[in-house]
Amino acid sequence: PWFLNQAIAFRARVLAQLGDSDEAGALADELLAIWTRAEGATAPGYDAVDLAIALTELGRAGELDRVAASNRTTRWLPAAIALAEGRFGEAARLFREIGSVPDEAYAQLLDGRKTGDQGEVRSALDFYRRVGASSLLGAPVEGR
Structure with missing residues (x-):
């Protein structure tokens, strides 16, 4: 099943x-x-x-x-394969199209860390802060 x-x-x-x-x-x-x-x-x-x-x-x-x-x-x-292959920006886009906000944020965080785009990192961490899950990624979030 x-x-x-x-x-x-x-x-x-x-x-x-x-x-x-x-x-x-x-x-x-x-x-x-x-x-x-x-x-x-x-x-x-x-x-x-x-x-x-x-x-x-x-x-x-x-x-x-x-x-x-x-x-x-x-x-x-295809979104999972993109994530596994390290194509995080593409994975984030595909998760966004699916409507999976947590997976989009995860891929966005990985993409931001890979590319050095702090805006992406902040956006993903903001999501995790809003849902109270920032510690799950081991990503320190200011104010927690």
């Missing part, structure tokens, strides 16, 4: 960010297999973002391409 995919992707992301690469990798493999199977597998949705972050942490960012090659795609997959 689709909701199981979301749980797998999020768990893989958290474990990868905590440094448990073995378990995160196994979960990533499981979800990639689900998405690339032809027989009734669900297409990736916003769970692709969590998996993209996990795969990036694991040094396996390019593996989302095999999901795209299976023709099981949604608007989320």
